[in-house]
Amino acid sequence: MNGTLFIAAAGLLALGLCLLVVALARHRDIASRIVVVDALASWAIAACLLAAAVSGEAAFVDVAIGFALAAFLGTIAWSQALATSKESSS
Amino acid sequence: MTALIAAAVLVVGMALIVLACFGALVLPDALSRQHAATKAATLAVTVVAIGLGALHGTTEVWIKLVVLLFTLAATMPLASHVLARAAHHAGDDTPN
Numbered sequence A: 001m002n003g004t005l006f007i008a009a010a011g012l013l014a015l016g017l018c019l020l021v022v023a024l025a026r027h028r029d030i031a032s033r034i035v036v037v038d039a040l041a042s043w044a045i046a047a048c049l050l051a052a053a054v055s056g057e058a059a060f061v062d063v064a065i066g067f068a069l070a071a072f073l074g075t076i077a078w079s080q081a082l083a084t085s086k087e088s089s090s
Numbered sequence B: 001m002t003a004l005i006a007a008a009v010l011v012v013g014m015a016l017i018v019l020a021c022f023g024a025l026v027l028p029d030a031l032s033r034q035h036a037a038t039k040a041a042t043l044a045v046t047v048v049a050i051g052l053g054a055l056h057g058t059t060e061v062w063i064k065l066v067v068l069l070f071t072l073a074a075t076m077p078l079a080s081h082v083l084a085r086a087a088h089h090a091g092d093d094t095p096n
Helices: A004-024 A030-055 A059-089 B002-025 B029-054 B059-092
Strands: none
Touching: A004 A059, A004 B002, A030 A059, A030 B002, A030 B029, A030 B059, A059 B029, A059 B059, B002 B029
């Protein structure tokens, strides 16, 4: 029964990834694409937690923590790049 | 029985992730997409973490999950704010 629920969770996770890829392809403005990449980081954190749940390895939670920090720095960096590029072009 | 409930909570968290991704796809502009991508995703990861903690309820896992949730609660609003300000300054906050 647990196995079925894990497969359902993995299926939902795959559906979420498909939606994000479509969103990344469809949105034309840079800010929306950064938002989608941010959502992709949250998706990856959830994937790490699901991996920890299925395997029983607590080390996957460490990976999720590292991912959260890297995603934070990435979002800040891309946002600053967006702000400065528009300032220099206008 | 506890394991079953914990796995069901995991599935609920994944459904919230799908909702966040759906919002990032269909909402009309960058700022409203951000509402879906940050708030709903934070809630979803919290629910998934609670499910994982209930499933493998060792002290080590709970401590790591608390650290993860604290990290998310501290960084997500900051990143969201910086991104929203950049989008507003760049003029990307109108529907497209």
